[in-house]
Amino acid sequence: MAQVILAPINLDSDELLKEIIPTLEKISPFKFKIEKFNIDISEAYSIERGQYHSTKILKIINDNLKSDSSKVLGIVKNDLFIPVLTYVFGEAQLNGRCSLISLFRLHEEFYSGKSNYELLKQRTVKEILHELGHNFGLIHCKDWECVMHSSSSIEEVDIKGISYCESCFINIKMNLKVSNV
Numbered sequence: 001m002a003q004v005i006l007a008p009i010n011l012d013s014d015e016l017l018k019e020i021i022p023t024l025e026k027i028s029p030f031k032f033k034i035e036k037f038n039i040d041i042s043e044a045y046s047i048e049r050g051q052y053h054s055t056k057i058l059k060i061i062n063d064n065l066k067s068d069s070s071k072v073l074g075i076v077k078n079d080l081f082i083p084v085l086t087y088v089f090g091e092a093q094l095n096g097r098c099s100l101i102s103l104f105r106l107h108e109e110f111y112s113g114k115s116n117y118e119l120l121k122q123r124t125v126k127e128i129l130h131e132l133g134h135n136f137g138l139i140h141c142k143d144w145e146c147v148m149h150s151s152s153s154i155e156e157v158d159i160k161g162i163s164y165c166e167s168c169f170i171n172i173k174m175n176l177k178v179s180n181v
């Protein structure tokens with residue numbers, strides 16, 4: 001069973017993460033635990049854009065990894081970008097140990113002004129499983145029912161399925177066997 005550490009970075013509360021772990025464990029082959037990550041991400045902030053450069057945060061996470069084999073998924077509340085895009089929901093190292101998601105654009109308030117906690121939880125589960133999929137070697141999937149479908153807008157996050165399709169699931173299992181974690 002692959003261990004995944006959910007690492008809240010400057011989050012006000014990890015209640016949301018606690019609440020989604022049972023769902024994450026039901027629909028994925030991973031085991032999750034929450035561990036606070038005390039890292040300083042201020043150098044990833046771009047004053048010009050008013051956002052954080054996600055690749056820089058990934059590097060900071062990577063530089064602070066413990067010497068075990070667990071994957072670490074950082075969760076920030078700040079808006080993320082990479083230079084070629086207006087924003088990103090998250091980023092991951094393909095076949096690496098680190099990934100990152102932002103809750104900033106998963107809040108329904110951001111779009112409609114009305115909060116929707118169930119929707120926030122569902123979107124967070126999708127983004128976590130999507131970025132972890134990249135850590136386990138998956139590339140984007142053409143199946144809209146699959147959580148590995150690419151999503152560059154919140155509509156696409158909501159349309160795609162919440163779990164891995166059969167073929168992506170098999171690929172993760174094979175990756176787990178090879179890396180023996």
Ligand SMILES: [Zn+2]
Nearest residue numbers: 130134140150
């Ligand atoms: Zn992706």
Ligand SMILES: [Zn+2]
Nearest residue numbers: 141146165168
């Ligand atoms: Zn798939």
